[in-house]
Amino acid sequence: MRLRGISVAAIAVTMALTACSAPEDESEEQARADSDRVAAGEAPDAITIGWNQPYYSYNDDTSDGNATANSIINYMLRGDLFYYDENQELIRDESLGTFEKTSDDPLTVEYTVADDATWSDGTPMDATDLLLSFVGQSGNFNTIDAADDVSNLGGEVYFNSSSPGLPLVTETPELSNDNKTLTLVYSEPFADWEVALDFGVPAHVTAMKGLGIEDPQEAKDAFVEAVQNNDAAALSPIAEFWNTGYDFTSLPDDELLYLSSGAYEMTDFVEGEYVTLTANPDYDGERPASINEVTVTYNEDPLAQVQQLQNGELDLFGPQATTDVVEALEAVDQAEIETGVDATYEHIDLVQDNGGPFDPAAYGGDAETALQVRQAFLTAYPRKDIVDTLIKPINPDAEVRNSFLVTPGAPAYDAVSEAGGMQEAYGDGDAEAAAQILDDAGVEGPIDVRVLIPADNQRRSDQFDIVQPILAEAGFNLIADRRGTWGEDLGDGTYDAVSFGWQSTSTAVTESQATYVTGGLNNLIGYSNPEVDELFDELAVTSEASEQESIQEEIEALLVEDAIGSTVFQFPAVVAYNKEVIGNVTAAPLNPTIFYGYWNWTGPEEE
Template sequence: MRITRKAVLASVATVSVLALAACTGADEGAGGGAGDDDNAGINTDTALNIAWDQPFSSANTESTTGNATKNAVVMYMANSRFNDYDHDLNLVIDESFGTYTKVSDDPLTIEYTYADTAQWSDGVAAGPADLLLEWAAQSGKFNNVEAEYDAEGNVVNQDAIDAGIFFDASNPAVALIEDTPEIDGDSITFVYSKPFADWETAIDNNLPAHIVAQRALGIEDAEEATDALVSAITENNSEDLAKIAKVWSDDWNFASLPDDPQLLVTSGPYNISEFVEEQYLTLTANPEYKGDHEAVFNKVTLRYNGDPMGQVQALQNGEVDLISPQATADVLTALEAIDGLEVESNIEGTYEHVDMQQANGGVFDPATYGGDAAKAQKVRQAFLKTIPRDKIVQDLISPLNPDAEVRNSFTQVPGSPMYDGIVGMNGQATEYGEVDIDGAKALLAEVGVPSVQVRMLFDPNNTRRTNQFEIIKQSAAQAGFDVVPYTVQVDWGTDLSNSTSFYDAALFGWQSTATAVTESDANYRTGATNNYYGYSNPEVDALYDELQTETDPAEQERILGEVEKHLIDDAFGVTIFQFPGVTAWNTSKVGNVQKISISPTIFYGFWEWTAGEAAAE
């Protein structure tokens, strides 16, 4: 297999991880088509079309490769989980799938029990082996080799990967479960080696263990395959684990409809029935689903279009029924002029920011200055002093949200309980509250670097990002920085992680996937999932270790404040604004749309949607 690190752009992992937004034919795929008497209660004539910006690429949202919102919104409808957030961002257990109970605080012990109605779409019961597999994959306990990458994100030790055990995942929370979990009937028990503040979102259901084992071990019978997988994990069978890891990491990555229906087996209300690369993906109601989150629409099709105004036009033309494009004043004005729509403006859980490469041989890397870290740091600081954060907000965001303000925290949303305290500690508002061209020039003169070219990565097809780039470019030029667009290798999202040698600064957004206090760990810890920049500070790592076990909100605020102070002192980057949002839908096709600020945004509560009179295909 060829492994590359894929971008996590608008990303969901069950643990605290920020994430990176035609005509249909005959139904295909696991679980059979929907449109017969098996789908009691579902109007098999109903269909809903939704515009989305990035195409699906993986059904394994817990792998490093698949951990992206573009995948998670699909699997949110296709798979069941032990819990989900409600509209008020409270965690709610789906008892029709299973329950969990804290058995003990010392040591932290959690028991998960699958419900009788928890079932995969091929008729096999979901059960403890599925969660045991996720523990094996995400804990890192069995990995005996790690992928090594070149600057373009290509694996350079492929032979070692193929010969060893390599689960393409990293979950610090699951790594705290050091002892092999115990299975008892329909239950599995996890014992943490130390307390963990966000244990409720640490691990959840993902891939079907029986199918992973069937594919990896060549066992046809589902029950026998499941037993073999459990034995491989509990007995640490290296030969079998190597095969299991390869299948878990690779097989559920696909950019069009796979030929093998095993890869389309799901545990939730929908199956993937059609998928045309870069064009659309159709979900069809799963006739084998027995839970409480029953599908309202027989078919839901995601039609991929990254152009916000293109989505508006598609909605006006009746090609799609629901959109939530990146908001601009032009988008909002155009939507408000269309009859028959419900249009809502809101604040999203995504924030804009600029990060800088520190280990790619570029202008912000100490290696460029003979290993002089202080010199590279001052060049980074100089660049950050030129970024006109307030102008960006006033010119591009205030027309949509008059109350918009510059965001000054890496971990907290403006207005949240910890925001003011952490902003008071981190120093971002003081250091980079206003553009300081003279200060930037002085820093560059001090280190003897009068002019610097900065290659900036951003989405060139995104109007707002293009406008931000131009504002930054013009400001930075006054201090001697020549800011140029990055050289596209594949696409900006994939290049974010795979082509790090081709850019020096990245302009994009992180989307919150949970309310977990440890969510930002994946961004700033050394070697973490979303840390694409080579940033490493042992004190930050130690602070996150401390945060994992801290349950006192005051102490959590102190720890995160210290983390952010290091990020500012190290000139990691800057935050700019919280995304304004706009959502619009055709009220004759769909009702009761309840977008939430974190992933899965507009897909939240799809089982509570209502189908309008015009919802028939």
Template sequence: MNRKLLAAATAVVAGALALGGCTPTPTTSGTTAAPAVKTGGEVNVAWNQAFESYNNATQDQNATANANITYMANDSIGYYDKDLKVIQNPSFGKYEKLSDNPLKVKVTLADTATWSDGTPVTAADMILQWVALSGNRNTYEPTLDDNGLAPANAGTQVYFNAASIGYKLITDMPEVGDNGKSATFTYSKPYVDWEISAMTPVGVPAHITAKKALSLTDNTAAAQAVIDAVKNKDAEKLGKIANFWNTGYKFMNMPTDKDIVVGSGPFTITDAKEKQYITLSKNPNYKGSHKANLDKITVRFIADAQASVQALQNGEVLVTQPQATADILKQVTALKDVTVQTAAGGTYEHVDMAQNNGGPFDPKAYGGDANKAKLVRQAFLTSIPRQKIIDNLIKPLNPNATIRNSFTTVPSSPAYAAIAGANGMEAAYGGGDSAKAKTILASAGLATPPTVRFLYASTNTRRQQEFQLIKEAAEAAGFKVEDKSAEKWGSLLPDTTKYDAALFGWQSTSLAVGESDANYRTKGQNNYYGYSNPAVDKLFDELLGTTESAKQTEILGKIEKLLVDDAFGTTIFQFPEITTSSNKLKNVSATPLSPNFFWNAWEWQLA
């Protein structure tokens, strides 16, 4: 499964094993008796990053800010509640494992699964999801542009700008059945996370995608056109479908073509203004069990944490989850008639480095000398003042905060100690040591100090502070560090010609065992940096077929040891998280997974 990039105030995506111990602790201030609740009404809530695309499955739009909105506008068969339990939604569909060898999974859509324009959700929608995320009809791999976009497919070229390891294991077209209401997926090998894929088998609507891509008018014919194009391997039509799937759902202002916002969920998008807000209204054609209580939810985009708290205090928004700092916690706990939920979130901070751009961490910069490039990476990583970052920026909020020493597993997981003990990250990088880093850099024998272009979110105050600490420590070790921060840093990640190192966070979308696969596998969707180690790929292959937890832990320890030995990057800390909601709005709770506090938006009620 994909992970989500979260920008601005809280930041971006997370771990692989169980996210235990993340249940928020609520505190309530200034309240008396619980007020009665009512149906209907309109509310405003705050989020720290602007919406950009209705198709968050593409590589360049794999962001939490997009996923929050698409989640509310679309249904699924299964989803996570605040306690990270999977809840089934039979009003959208069901899934069942038919066999283990080969692994066969049948997904059947319910008769009540309906798009907001009245069109039934069918197997065509699942076929579109499969062909897009599997890449099994792609005919080439293009060079992405500055925004992480592929050039338009031309002629018989086909490229869907996405990838999912689970869908890639389904090499044959799924079998359509039950009068177009089911699809049976046959995996080429065992896959431990098959249920995660089955929970959300549908993305953007097939009939809308085909109508726009192929200039069709009839919804039923358009949906069938997707099935036919995939079945017949019609590259000309698939290329056009891929073009629209890749880019056709991108908007920040409300599109004039309302087909672009057709969804299957309890809400539909009815208004949007670039970088200011997006509004979702109750879907009048929704037939599922998640019927919305509220008439309208407007998500206001407020990057500044102080401004979002002020908006809450003024009653301009009823929920906010600003970047957690000691000052913010103090401010929200002092407010009256609010509920404050604190938790260790599902997001962790880390630094990655590009090995494919001819820069200081790429062997090409040294005539192909891989060892020299690795020494430069090791020196830079050793200089990063992980302990100072935590002492200065995180401990004032959480006195018990510690360095996170795992690429794949949250510190609260039972497997964390074993994995962190096996990977060698603490021994390699510790809390940061500029003197040691300077010695390592000197051993590389460079003629001039290497220049590192450093990418991070320019609108994020904590990232600005982290950058200054990293820059100071790295320059003491002999590097020159350039500030390449950007507001739309997330869209720049696929284009490593723009930077050499990036500071951001990953937030989990699920509890999938193999969720980190996309980050470290050769050409994985989230592996932007050209990193490739066949031994890592082989271990992930083994992990994806392993169901025994002790063996999973052992494999992850081996993977992480290779990542540390290769000087891929480093992790820093697990995010503290603060969700504050007005007591005027009921049934609000936080979960460490994307979609955050939006997970049950249909249950929200005004007092």
């Protein structure tokens, strides 16, 4: 066992779900062949990777499918125009196509699909696939702002997604005559244009299913016509299928629902247990599979995964880091362990639209009283105690994070965190000061606060145990609401506070916009501040770094002033793999974390 330092990311929202087991080995003969290859230093024919939440959607561009559990699998199934490497550098992959800025005024970006790009059913890929991604994420074709049931729109158009930049393309994108080139013309500059658009789900399948057309080309033509004519009657069923048609929890009978354009194909999927990916024989791009078969098994218990690694049932996994997990891994002889700090950060959210203690509705619409109650809660919340007790034993250099928008260590962190004033506003857990705030607000305790906690997540349980007595001194009665389905319940209004992790998926300055703007994809607390909305809109069209930082400082200060919650710490990271089976594992700090670099995986490294 060796320990190495890294910087890796965990998951966007750590969810507790059903335990599982991997499929049995095909034969003793295959096992011996694998062993011979490993001994020769070659990559094994098959490996098993552990994860904590099962896959459930092939479309991770929807608000419901936007989860790391889906994106890590889709990352291996579908090709991309770009990705981030282990140094958070944006890398272009030209296997399926290219893109370039052809004008600054107006901002114009031209995408060209490679001539030989093909879906695994044999249908050529073209700019129609990119057009579908644009239509799905821009919101420009929606006829309603939201839908209670996105699977039955009743003739209305609602693509259940959002993007900070694509809405700025107000004119319908232009398709070339051969349907290989798509041109976006922005009405305003957009700072993150390079990461605004990528391939998503196949246009031909979406249109075939939505419109009931059997021929792939005919279906694509019908979709393009619907877009160009802004035909709501045709776009409505297409949107319905785009929203939910690619959601599944076991291998569908219809192979069109999980086509490949990347290095792997999905060949098996047992609900709640495992998904198996097999190398795509037709893929000839820049990131080919180095290992023929990858099985991802699901288990929410990291200590159980440690045991699976020791038993040879797992070859690679990235658990939520706790002292118990690290100590258990250190006892596994064949374990290679990498530890460090990742791009996910813990935060505490206070819900403002559920009639609970942080909602003005609880005080007859008195927003100022609700604000003071939130301020009191955050003033008592012992962020430093949490870091000292739970994180420093794993990462001795760990500190409280004091910014919603910027990661510690980033160039703008010091200035933005200082301008925001989170540390000054909330301190490190002062129950007496918090009680005084409640008294000044004329609010008597104890105030019941329902805290949503994943049923089997030890670190979140430990956090609750640290927080509860201190908040009780301040006048808050914290009620633990432990659920095995907590991840599915986020944002449903049935709790008052929750602590979980947001993961950075890119270096875009607009990445956090969806979390804090009114009605944003990740705005789970009902927060709304028109000034914040306007500043994020301004940030999106600002390209100068110093001006971006200035806007971020303004946003940060408003978020702190509004007492929406607070950040707590950066996740400590642990990646473990069987050094006797696999080598050259380099986890990335951004999504897809441990799945990054699958094309570089080899047999065991030399000691």
